[in-house]
Amino acid sequence: MSRVSGRDRPQISLLFDPKVRSVIYQAVLLGLVGLVVYAAASNAIDNLARAKIASGFAFWNHTAGFEISQTLIAYSSQSSTYGRAFWVGLLNTLLVAGLGIAFATIIGFIVGIARLSSNWLVARLAGFYVESVRILPLLLQLLFWYNAVLKALPELRDSVVLPFGGYLNNRGLFLPRLDVAPGFDLVLAALVIAGIGAVALRLFSRVHQRRTGRRLPVVTVTLVLILTIPALVFLAAGAPVTVRYPQVGRFNISGGIEILPEFVALLVGLSIYTAAFIAEVVRAGIVAVSRGQMEAAQALGLRRGLALRLVVIPQAMRVIIPPLTNQYLNLTKNSSLAVAIGYPDFVQIFTGTVLNQTGQAIEVVALTMAVYLTISLGTSFLLNLYNARVALVER
Amino acid sequence: MNRVLTLLGIAGAAILITSASIAQTLNTVKTRGSLSCGANGQLPGFGLPDAQGNWKGFDVDYCRALAAAVFDDPNKVKFVALTAKDRFTALQSGDVDVLVRNTTWTSSRDTQLGLNATGVNYFDGQGFMVRKALKVNSALELNDAAICVQQGTTTELNLGDYFRANRMRFKTVTFASVDEALAAYDSGRCDAYTTDASGLYGVRLKLAKPDDHIVLPEIISKEPLSPFVRHGDDQWFDIVKWAHFALVNAEELAISKANVDEQIKSINPEIKRLLGAEGNFGEQLGLTKDWVYRMVKHLGNYGEIFERNIGQGSPLKITRGLNSLWTKGGLQYGMPLR
Known part of the structure; x- marks a missing residue:
C-alpha cells in the first residue's frame, strides 16, 4: 500500500x-x-x-457392436471398440465441417461481392438469397435438403447410369474407385518436382517484375507444369492404377466410392446456410474500405479486378476475419444437427449410440465437450494466426 | 484420473445427476401430486398422444395404473416423451419416476446403467418390415440390404449379430427418432425397417400406404419389454414390479373393470387379498389397501389393457401370443400375493 x-x-x-x-x-x-x-x-x-451406475472409461475398449453407415477408417461392428467408433465419428464430423467451410467460403465470397455488384439483377438475386436463407431455421433447411435429395433421386432399379461406370440413386452416388498400383510413387514424385518448379517460377517472376515492370504469366505456367508433368510420368509408367467399378447387387451397389445422400444433404444444407452469413460478413468488410482506396488504385492504372484483389480485399480481410471465424465455428457446431437426417457424425455416434449403449452420460458428454472445445480452439487459433498476418501493422 | 475427468464433465452434465433423488420416489411423487412417466410419444399402440393431446397406449396405461394406485386418479401423470437415446439419462437423472417405453430388459441396462427392470409386461422380438414389391419372403434374403433403424436400441445391436451369424452383409441408416427413421424408409432410402415386432405393427399404420408393406416372419431376437426404475429405491421398485403382477393376477382371477365392484364382495380369499378386502398388502408397499382395486377400476386388468391398446380392440390387432396368461399357453404369470 x-x-x-x-x-x-x-x-x-x-x-x-x-x-x-x-x-x-x-x-x-x-x-x-x-x-x-x-x-x-x-x-x-x-x-x-x-445408484451403482458404472463410471470410468473402461467402456472405451469394449466392443461396440453397432454398424456405422460411413466410415473413413476401417471399422466393423463385431470387432471394433467404442474408442474406434469415437474416431470414426470424429472423422465424419471433420470431413463434413472441412468441406462445408470450403464451400461456404467460396459461395459466401461470391454472393457477398455479387451483392455489391452494379448489375441490378445480380445484386438483387444475391440479396434475395441472403435474406431468404437467413430467416429459416437450419434444422428445417436440412430436413428440406434431405427430403429433396431423396425424393428427387430414382430408386435403385431405375438408377441413373453415369459415364465411366458411376451410378446415382436414392442410396447415394456410386463412383469407380482408383486403387494405386506399384509405380504410382513416381507420379507423386513428379508432382512434387512440378510444385517446386512452380514456386521457383513465382520467386523469379517477382524479381523479374521488380526489375522490368512486366508480369509473367505465372498462373498459366504453374497450371501447365502441375498438370502435364505428372500426367506424362503417369502415362510413361504405364498408368499404375487399377479401377474398381461399383457392382449392382439385388439391394445395393457395392465396391467403388459411395457418397451417402445424408452426407450430401448435410453438406449442402450447412454450406448454403453458412454462406448467407459469410456473404454479409464479406459485404461488410468491403464496404468498410473507403471508396477512395478503389478510386486511387484505378487512378494508378490498376484494372478493376486487380484493384479489388490487390488493394480492396487485403484491407477488407482485416474486418472480415474475426466474424468469419465465428461462422466457421458455427458451421462446425451446427454439423451436429446431422442426427436428424441420419448422417453418422460425432454427436450421433458418440453422444447418441455410444452414450445410450454404455449409459455413461458424464464421461461421454465430457469427452464430447472436450472434442468440440479442441476443434473450436484449433480453428480460431489458425484464423488468429492469419488475422495477425493481415492485420494493420501499426508503428 | 477418472475423478479428474469426471470433475471436468460436471460443468454440463452433472446438473442432471445432482437433481436425482435416489431414494424416496414414492414420497416425491406424493408431494408433487403427480407421477412423472417417461413414455414413447411416437409409437401407436404403446405411447402416442392423440389429436386432443391425451396420451394413449399400452405403456401409457401402465403409468396411469401407477397413478391410480397412488392417487386413485389415472390422470395424475405427467408424460415425458423420450427418444430411445435419451430415455435412460432421463430416468437416471430423476427427470422421470418410471420409464415405461417399450424398453428391452438386458443385463447391461440392469447393472451398469444403474437401473432395475421391474418385470416383463410384453414379450417381444425383433422383426423386419419390407415393401411387398421387393418380393422378399424371409429376412435371410436381405443380404446387402440397407436397413433403417432407430438409434440407441437393442435392435441396433441385434442387427449386427443376426447378419453376421447368417454370413450376410448390410448397411444401416441410423436415426434419432422413430418418425425420422420411418420417413426415410417410406421414401425408399432403405429396403427394410427394423424394430420390435410390436412396434412394426404400430408404425406400419403411419406409412403412406400401409398395405404395400409386410412384416417378415422371422423374429431375430428376444425382446422382453419392461418398465424400469432407478437402483437404490426398493420400495418404489416393489410398487412398479407388483403393479404388473397385480394386473396379471386380476386377469387370472377374472376381475375386470366391469365386475370389480362385484368381485370385491367375493368369498374367494385370493380375490379378497388382491382387492384389499383382506390383509394389508398394499400398506406394506406404502400404498393403500385398495390399490389394486383402484388400478382395475380405472384401467381394467392386464388383458383389458392389452386388448384395448394393441389387441383386437385396436387398429394394431396384435394377437396375445406369448403374452397370453400361463394358463392359456403364454408367458404372463402373476406372482402370488400373500
Whole structure:
C-alpha cells in the first residue's frame, strides 16, 4: 500500500480502498463458483456410486457392436471398440465441417461481392438469397435438403447410369474407385518436382517484375507444369492404377466410392446456410474500405479486378476475419444437427449410440465437450494466426 | 484420473445427476401430486398422444395404473416423451419416476446403467418390415440390404449379430427418432425397417400406404419389454414390479373393470387379498389397501389393457401370443400375493 500523502489526510481503512475491495469481491466470487463446482461434482460422484451406475472409461475398449453407415477408417461392428467408433465419428464430423467451410467460403465470397455488384439483377438475386436463407431455421433447411435429395433421386432399379461406370440413386452416388498400383510413387514424385518448379517460377517472376515492370504469366505456367508433368510420368509408367467399378447387387451397389445422400444433404444444407452469413460478413468488410482506396488504385492504372484483389480485399480481410471465424465455428457446431437426417457424425455416434449403449452420460458428454472445445480452439487459433498476418501493422 | 475427468464433465452434465433423488420416489411423487412417466410419444399402440393431446397406449396405461394406485386418479401423470437415446439419462437423472417405453430388459441396462427392470409386461422380438414389391419372403434374403433403424436400441445391436451369424452383409441408416427413421424408409432410402415386432405393427399404420408393406416372419431376437426404475429405491421398485403382477393376477382371477365392484364382495380369499378386502398388502408397499382395486377400476386388468391398446380392440390387432396368461399357453404369470 502506498502511503497517503499529506499529513492532514486521515489514514483510510483498508476496507474502503477500491483496489482491496475489488480483490476481495473477486476472491469471494471465485470461492463461491469453486464451491458450487465442487458440490456438484462430489454430489454427482456420490449419486453415481449410490445408484451403482458404472463410471470410468473402461467402456472405451469394449466392443461396440453397432454398424456405422460411413466410415473413413476401417471399422466393423463385431470387432471394433467404442474408442474406434469415437474416431470414426470424429472423422465424419471433420470431413463434413472441412468441406462445408470450403464451400461456404467460396459461395459466401461470391454472393457477398455479387451483392455489391452494379448489375441490378445480380445484386438483387444475391440479396434475395441472403435474406431468404437467413430467416429459416437450419434444422428445417436440412430436413428440406434431405427430403429433396431423396425424393428427387430414382430408386435403385431405375438408377441413373453415369459415364465411366458411376451410378446415382436414392442410396447415394456410386463412383469407380482408383486403387494405386506399384509405380504410382513416381507420379507423386513428379508432382512434387512440378510444385517446386512452380514456386521457383513465382520467386523469379517477382524479381523479374521488380526489375522490368512486366508480369509473367505465372498462373498459366504453374497450371501447365502441375498438370502435364505428372500426367506424362503417369502415362510413361504405364498408368499404375487399377479401377474398381461399383457392382449392382439385388439391394445395393457395392465396391467403388459411395457418397451417402445424408452426407450430401448435410453438406449442402450447412454450406448454403453458412454462406448467407459469410456473404454479409464479406459485404461488410468491403464496404468498410473507403471508396477512395478503389478510386486511387484505378487512378494508378490498376484494372478493376486487380484493384479489388490487390488493394480492396487485403484491407477488407482485416474486418472480415474475426466474424468469419465465428461462422466457421458455427458451421462446425451446427454439423451436429446431422442426427436428424441420419448422417453418422460425432454427436450421433458418440453422444447418441455410444452414450445410450454404455449409459455413461458424464464421461461421454465430457469427452464430447472436450472434442468440440479442441476443434473450436484449433480453428480460431489458425484464423488468429492469419488475422495477425493481415492485420494493420501499426508503428 | 477418472475423478479428474469426471470433475471436468460436471460443468454440463452433472446438473442432471445432482437433481436425482435416489431414494424416496414414492414420497416425491406424493408431494408433487403427480407421477412423472417417461413414455414413447411416437409409437401407436404403446405411447402416442392423440389429436386432443391425451396420451394413449399400452405403456401409457401402465403409468396411469401407477397413478391410480397412488392417487386413485389415472390422470395424475405427467408424460415425458423420450427418444430411445435419451430415455435412460432421463430416468437416471430423476427427470422421470418410471420409464415405461417399450424398453428391452438386458443385463447391461440392469447393472451398469444403474437401473432395475421391474418385470416383463410384453414379450417381444425383433422383426423386419419390407415393401411387398421387393418380393422378399424371409429376412435371410436381405443380404446387402440397407436397413433403417432407430438409434440407441437393442435392435441396433441385434442387427449386427443376426447378419453376421447368417454370413450376410448390410448397411444401416441410423436415426434419432422413430418418425425420422420411418420417413426415410417410406421414401425408399432403405429396403427394410427394423424394430420390435410390436412396434412394426404400430408404425406400419403411419406409412403412406400401409398395405404395400409386410412384416417378415422371422423374429431375430428376444425382446422382453419392461418398465424400469432407478437402483437404490426398493420400495418404489416393489410398487412398479407388483403393479404388473397385480394386473396379471386380476386377469387370472377374472376381475375386470366391469365386475370389480362385484368381485370385491367375493368369498374367494385370493380375490379378497388382491382387492384389499383382506390383509394389508398394499400398506406394506406404502400404498393403500385398495390399490389394486383402484388400478382395475380405472384401467381394467392386464388383458383389458392389452386388448384395448394393441389387441383386437385396436387398429394394431396384435394377437396375445406369448403374452397370453400361463394358463392359456403364454408367458404372463402373476406372482402370488400373500
